[in-house]
Each structure stands twice: as structure tokens, then as C-alpha cells.
Amino acid sequence: MAASLNERVLAAVAEAALRYYRLVLVVGPPGSGKTKALQELAAATGAPLLNVNLCLCERLLELTSTQRAVRAPKTLAELVDAVSAEMVLLDNLEVLFSPALALDPLRLLQRLSRNRTIVASWPGTLVEGRLSYAEPGHPEARTYQNPDAVLVEAEMPEERLGSRAVS
Numbered sequence: 001m002a003a004s005l006n007e008r009v010l011a012a013v014a015e016a017a018l019r020y021y022r023l024v025l026v027v028g029p030p031g032s033g034k035t036k037a038l039q040e041l042a043a044a045t046g047a048p049l050l051n052v053n054l055c056l057c058e059r060l061l062e063l064t065s066t067q068r069a070v071r072a073p074k075t076l077a078e079l080v081d082a083v084s085a086e087m088v089l090l091d092n093l094e095v096l097f098s099p100a101l102a103l104d105p106l107r108l109l110q111r112l113s114r115n116r117t118i119v120a121s122w123p124g125t126l127v128e129g130r131l132s133y134a135e136p137g138h139p140e141a142r143t144y145q146n147p148d149a150v151l152v153e154a155e156m157p158e159e160r161l162g163s164r165a166v167s
Helices: 005-016 034-045 052-060 065-081 105-112 158-166
Strands: 023-028 049-051 087-091 117-123 125-127 130-133 142-145 150-153
Touching: 005 023, 005 034, 005 117, 005 150, 023 034, 023 105, 023 125, 034 049, 034 087, 034 117, 049 052, 052 065, 065 105, 105 117, 105 142, 117 130
Parallel strands: 023 117, 023 150, 049 087, 087 117
Antiparallel strands: 125 130, 130 142
């Protein structure tokens, strides 16, 4: 029997503990169970779960667009550092891909994972070692070949696959 997404994430956390970047990316499209897996991991381990879109946008709201681009990496680091936990779970990362912020989301997550384990949901795809977000040509598109992170692929549940084919 195939291991559940939670079991695979826990195994990836153990593997990441031995690496330079202690980064685990749970990769999958919307609806693939990434958020649920992180919520269950938070409940099982007591690790804090941060909604990056919400937390980061709240902190950057009053700044100008130029200030946002400059402050975003430091602000995210402050949010992660504010929780004194060995492992931090990050969900809803879409804001990190905003062209207005001019960030490299993978590099930012890697920097955060030097001092603690970061488990983040990556809203994209993993194909033959290539980690992607958005379609090529989209202003937010990012592609990384063999990223330095432990990758866990979240597959679409069968019932969701069936409903997607109809629509």
C-alpha cells in the first residue's frame, strides 16, 4: 500500500534534517491536499503553520510598492523567526511569486531553512526533477531544475480528477 501524503512528508522532514537546506516542499496543484497535510502535520507535531499570503500581506500593506519589494524577504524572515520552533510550516505562498516583489521564492525558502526545518506547500508541478510554478510565459512563472530541497509530490485525489475532466 502506498504511503499517505502525511507519512511521506514526515519521512521527508527526517531526510531534510541531514541536509544543508532543511527545506521540504510539498508540491501539487490546488486541491491536491497540501493544506490538509500541513494542517495534520501541525496538529501532530505542534509545529506552527503560517499562511504566508495573509501574514506577509498584512505586514506589507501600508508600504509603497518599492518598499514592499525591499522589505518582503526580511519581513518573511521575521515572521518565521517570531515562532521559536525547530520546524515551521508555510502554506499559501502565491504572494512570493508576485512580479511586484521581484523575489526568487525558492532561494528565499532555502535561506529560511538554514536555521530550522521549513515545510512549505509549493503550488505547482514536479516533472522529471523540474519544479515549476505557473505556465511558461505567465508573469509569475518559475522553473527550477533539480532544486536543492526534499520534494514530496501531492497527487490529485481520484474523485477530484474525475470532476476536473468533466468541467
